[in-house]
Amino acid sequence: MEKFNKLTAVAAPMPLVNIDTDMIIPKQYLKTIQRKGLGKNLFAEMRYNDDGTEREEFVLNQPAYRNAEILVAGDNFGCGSSREHAPWALLDFGVRCVISTSFADIFHNNCFRNGILPIEVSPEDLSKLMEDAERGANATISIDLEAQEIRGPDGGVIHFEIDHFNKHCLLTGLDEIGLTMKKEDKVAEYEETRKMQQPWL
Amino acid sequence: MGTPRTLYDKIWDSHVVDQLEDEAYILYIDRHLVHEVTSPQAFEGLRVAGRKVRRPDATFAVADHNVPTKDIEKGITDPESKLQVDTLEANTAEFGIPYFSMTDDRRGIVHIIGPEQGLTLPGMTIVCGDSHTSTHGAFGSLAHGIGTSEVEHVLATQTLVQEKAKNMRVTVHGDLPLGVTAKDIALAIIGKIGTAGGTGHVIEYAGDAIRALSMEGRMTLCNMTIEAGARAGLIAPDETTFEYVKGRPYAPKAGTFEQAVAYWKTLNSDEGAKFDMEVELDASELIPYVTWGTSPEDALPITGSVPAPSDFADEGKRGAAERALKYMGLTAGMKLSDIEVDHVFIGSCTNGRIEDLRAVAKVIEGKKVKSTVNAIIVPGSGLVKIQAEDEGLDKIFEAAGFEWRQPGCSMCLAMNPDKLAPGDRCASTSNRNFEGRQGHGGRTHLVSPAMAAAAAVTGHLTDVRELG
Numbered sequence: 001m002e003k004f005n006k007l008t009a010v011a012a013p014m015p016l017v018n019i020d021t022d023m024i025i026p027k028q029y030l031k032t033i034q035r036k037g038l039g040k041n042l043f044a045e046m047r048y049n050d051d052g053t054e055r056e057e058f059v060l061n062q063p064a065y066r067n068a069e070i071l072v073a074g075d076n077f078g079c080g081s082s083r084e085h086a087p088w089a090l091l092d093f094g095v096r097c098v099i100s101t102s103f104a105d106i107f108h109n110n111c112f113r114n115g116i117l118p119i120e121v122s123p124e125d126l127s128k129l130m131e132d133a134e135r136g137a138n139a140t141i142s143i144d145l146e147a148q149e150i151r152g153p154d155g156g157v158i159h160f161e162i163d164h165f166n167k168h169c170l171l172t173g174l175d176e177i178g179l180t181m182k183k184e185d186k187v188a189e190y191e192e193t194r195k196m197q198q199p200w201l
Numbered sequence: 202m203g204t205p206r207t208l209y210d211k212i213w214d215s216h217v218v219d220q221l222e223d224e225a226y227i228l229y230i231d232r233h234l235v236h237e238v239t240s241p242q243a244f245e246g247l248r249v250a251g252r253k254v255r256r257p258d259a260t261f262a263v264a265d266h267n268v269p270t271k272d273i274e275k276g277i278t279d280p281e282s283k284l285q286v287d288t289l290e291a292n293t294a295e296f297g298i299p300y301f302s303m304t305d306d307r308r309g310i311v312h313i314i315g316p317e318q319g320l321t322l323p324g325m326t327i328v329c330g331d332s333h334t335s336t337h338g339a340f341g342s343l344a345h346g347i348g349t350s351e352v353e354h355v356l357a358t359q360t361l362v363q364e365k366a367k368n369m370r371v372t373v374h375g376d377l378p379l380g381v382t383a384k385d386i387a388l389a390i391i392g393k394i395g396t397a398g399g400t401g402h403v404i405e406y407a408g409d410a411i412r413a414l415s416m417e418g419r420m421t422l423c424n425m426t427i428e429a430g431a432r433a434g435l436i437a438p439d440e441t442t443f444e445y446v447k448g449r450p451y452a453p454k455a456g457t458f459e460q461a462v463a464y465w466k467t468l469n470s471d472e473g474a475k476f477d478m479e480v481e482l483d484a485s486e487l488i489p490y491v492t493w494g495t496s497p498e499d500a501l502p503i504t505g506s507v508p509a510p511s512d513f514a515d516e517g518k519r520g521a522a523e524r525a526l527k528y529m530g531l532t533a534g535m536k537l538s539d540i541e542v543d544h545v546f547i548g549s550c551t552n553g554r555i556e557d558l559r560a561v562a563k564v565i566e567g568k569k570v571k572s573t574v575n576a577i578i579v580p581g582s583g584l585v586k587i588q589a590e591d592e593g594l595d596k597i598f599e600a601a602g603f604e605w606r607q608p609g610c611s612m613c614l615a616m617n618p619d620k621l622a623p624g625d626r627c628a629s630t631s632n633r634n635f636e637g638r639q640g641h642g643g644r645t646h647l648v649s650p651a652m653a654a655a656a657a658v659t660g661h662l663t664d665v666r667e668l669g
Contacts, residue, residue, distance in 0.1 A: 015517070015520070016517075016520065016521065016524070017517035017518065017520070017521050018396055018397075018496050018498075018521060020496075020633075020635045022633070022635040022636065022637055022638050023635070023636060023637075026637055026641075027614050027615055027616045027637075027638075028615075028616070030238050030266075030616060031238075031267065031279075031281035031282055031284075031285050031616065032281070033241035033242065033245070033284065033285060033288050034242070035242050035349075045636060045637050045641065050623075050641075074517050074520075075397060075517055076396060076397040076400070076430065079396050079397065079430060080332065080633065080635060081331070081332045081346075082239065082330055082331055082332040082334075082346035082347060082348055083238070083239065083348075084239065084242075084330075084348035084349040084350060087348075102397055102400055103400075104397070104400065104430060105366075105400060105401065105430070105431075105432050106332060106345075106346050106347065106348060109347070109348060109351065110348035110350065110351075113348060113350035113351065114350070163223075163224050163225075163364065164222050164223055164224065164225075165221060165222040165223075165224060165225035165362070165364075168222070176350075176354060176362055177250070177252070177353065177354050177357050177358060179221075179362075180227060180354065180357075180358045180360055180362065181357065181358060183218065183219055183227060186218050186219045186227070187218055187227070187229070187255075187358065187359065187360060190218045190229055191229075191359075194229070198324075198461070198464065199457060199460070200322070200453035200457045200458075200460070200461045201231055201322075201325070
């Protein structure tokens with residue numbers, strides 16, 4: 001997993017609430033057996049016409065936002081299915097950070113496993129960042145994970161909260177499975193005790 | 202006596218293997234269900250790192266999302282779907298994981314066959330790379346969906362790194378009126394608290410109305426918990442649960458079963474246990490629900506009308522309503538019962554069980570599906586199909602003009618040949634009405650099986666209580 005520390009990039013505004021995982025990556029693209037290559041299908045239903053041409057009005061099709069690496073989105077981003085194809089598609093497109101007032105639980109977890117930083121901010125801060133994002137390519141936003149700060153184009157700073165473990169995972173690009181496997185003794189011990197207590201399992 | 206604990210606290214405490222950081226714990230996983238869509242990259246990850254599956258015996262696999270529900274004997278024609286199912290078959294063989302193949306009568310939707318086979322037991326932790334894993338909470342097991350990286354983590358270690366969620370209790374008092382079902386309770390709750398209402402929480406369902414529900418009804422309710430944003434839904438196990446579990450192929454056998462029941466009886470929230478949030482509902486006041494928009498929280502009683510964007514105080518909700526009305530092709534103010542449908546879909550992990558099919562048969566027996574409606578019934582598993590046929594339900598369905606299909610996820614998510622065309626409108630017993638969910642441009646109205654049956658007969662959303 002790629003580390004995340006600092007990022008300065010164009011932020012694309014998506015002021016919709018409840019952007020669900022079917023919007024982020026429609027089901028017809030879940031048939032892949034790869035992690036890569038989903039970027040072209042990100043937001044496919046909103047992004048393309050039926051004939052496959054781009055819809056000009058969709059934010060990521062506009063010249064200013066084609067290289068956006070940050071999304072600023074409405075409440076409850078990522079609700080719906082557990083498909084990790086959603087963060088894979090975001091990452092493959094180049095998005096490394098999503099800012100919203102709230103995230104669906106499984107999507108939130110999936111982001112951290114893929115080097116994407118989901119940031120929760122207050123509704124007031126979100127509208128400020130949404131305005132910044134609407135100013136296009138000339139208004140980049142900077143994220144500093146170590147300091148837990150978002151810096152707007154006018155120098156305003158917003159502090160954000162993140163739990164220690166997830167922060168550590170992103171900063172170090174940690175292999176979580178490797179970490180757990182180091183606890184093999186404890187897992188084995190747990191299994192032994194459980195076998196005695198609940199033999200039906 | 203220690204501090205009073207909730208059911209969630211108890212299951213959580215009994216599965217903590219170790220604490221990693223302030224908030225991160227290693228949680229042991231008792232049962233891991235695997236399907237074809239969210240697992241190929243996880244198995245590939247294991248191979249790349251040279252890792253094994255720690256407990257193939259606690260893992261179970263079946264293909265459901267891509268499986269056609271017609272002419273299954275001919276196999277899968279879509280090459281991508283076929284590759285995904287073949288990949289699952291090869292991976293389960295390579296790693297020694299039990300697997301029900303597409304020709305096995307016991308196959309079906311993963312969340313239907315877990316309980317059916319007795320793989321789902323009270324007090325367990327159960328995960329699957331699928332958000333509707335919340336279904337299994339109906340047994341008093343802590344069950345939730347995970348992403349593919351976490352699937353790989355569980356395969357390799359039989360554990361997950363988790364943070365503890367908050368406790369929420371939804372109490373449903375009183376008796377459900379005739380014609381009102383668990384699906385209506387679910388839609389009423391989501392309509393009330395919203396799709397983010399449960400975010401960060403595990404919901405325990407309590408109250409007389411919940412106790413009175415069958416296991417099928419409880420599964421429907423817990424299934425929809427994810428649509429309220431909660432990590433999992435839980436119902437404390439009771440005699441209804443034990444009776445359902447007893448004698449199932451993977452359930453504890455006689456002798457151990459009694460020992461298990463003694464433990465399962467301790468799985469309930471202690472008097473005075475602390476809930477971070479409480480919601481109450483009166484079942485006797487409920488009427489059948491339908492959704493009008495593109496989020497499960499867009500749920501209203503069938504007696505209501507399509508809302509106007511100006512009915513919403515919140516700016517975000519207003520925008521969402523405007524977009525939803527446009528997508529759904531509806532006008533504010535029109536009566537919900539005037540909405541005409543051209544498709545009816547009955548099935549899915551929400552409502553594809555035997556009781557759901559019986560409810561449909563009861564409504565449509567002696568009636569006909571309206572000629573303008575294309576109606577399909579898809580049993581949730583091969584065993585549900587066999588049971589329905591033993592009870593003669595298939596004859597009732599076919600006599601009424603329904604298509605009786607083979608098991609699978611079918612039109613719930615359109616990853617297989619069953620899908621809506623742009624502009625098609627469907628009364629559906631599934632769980633999500635998102636844009637494009639049942640097919641590009643398709644319009645979904647979520648309803649209970651009885652309400653779907655009523656819509657099939659009249660050709661429009663209909664209050665099943667008024668259908669003679």
